[in-house]
Every structure is written in structure tokens, then in C-alpha cells.
Amino acid sequence: MEFNITNGELCVGQIDVSIVASSSLFLIGDVQTIQLASAFDTPPESLIIGTAFAPLTPKG
């Protein structure tokens, strides 16, 4: 595959970003490769109601 790019003038006045979070990326510049992966899980069973709370015990 041959990929031809012609970059003309790039001039931006103002950028206003609230939050860049959770391994996100804000980049000004040239880049060759970017790989991003994200997994977010809040399944129904993540809400537990009525567990008998055990007192403080060390693990293991």
C-alpha cells in the first residue's frame, strides 16, 4: 500500500479541553503509530447489596 500525504498549513487559534483522563492522549505534533486500548466494566453484579461485612482481617 502506498500512502501519499500532503500537509498544508495547519494553524489553530485556541484549544479548550476540560479533562484528559484514563490513559488518554492530547498531542500536538506528528506521530507515526498510535495504539489505544480501554476496558470499562460496571456489570450488574458489581452492585452488591446485603453482604455481611466481615471485620478487619489481614489477607492471606
Next chain:
Amino acid sequence: MFSRISKVERINITIISFSSFFQIGDCQFIDGGNDVLAIQRRSDILHTDDKDFNDYPIFQSYPTFLPIVEPMVINTNQLQPFISVGAIKIKGISSSSVARIGNTDHIRMRNRVMHIRDISKKLSDVSTPPEGTIQL
């Protein structure tokens, strides 16, 4: 590869937290990772008996980044040598995020978040649980 030069007049960042960074200048490789296990508990007692990253399958299998081996010929023709930006305003950079001005060769970022909400029966009788709550 000929890369452009980034010109930024003014940048304003309020907060950078949790292994995030702001960098000016060229770099070759960024490899960011962030694992979050958020346990919200309505309890006065501190618990240590539970919850490890290994208890949840989301953290056990890494999302695999496939190697980029596409045979590609990229011809870049830069008419202007600059990327110019007037003003940047960022309120927050958090949780292994990156804000950069400059050229980078390769970037790889990974993020996994697991939420647990643990509400005791006794307390949930007093105050009603949030709407949409599934009672197990």
C-alpha cells in the same frame, strides 16, 4: 521522515495527577498504562479481606496490541514546516494520560476500569438505594 515543528504560543494546565505528564519536545515511544479498581462501600469499617486485581477477569487478560507490520509506503509532503497553535487550556490531565507538544514516533496507551458498589442491607434500608439498583 521529515516532521513538522509544533509552535504553541501559550498553554495553561490546571492539574496534572495520577501518573500523568505534560511534555514538550520530541520523543520516540510512549507506553502508558492504567488499572483502576474502584470499590465504593457504604460502610464504616475498613476491609482488607477482599478485592484484588486478580479477582476480576477484566484485569487478568491484557488487551493485546497487535504488532503493526503492514507493509506501507508513506510519502509525506509537508508544505508548511510548522503546526501553530495559539492558546491551549486544559483543566485536568489524570490517570496516566499524556499531553504533549512535539513529534512522537510510537504511542501505546492502555486503560482498564472496574467499578464495584457495595451497599450493606442495613444501611440501604435506611436510605433508599439509587434508582436502577438491582437487588441481588
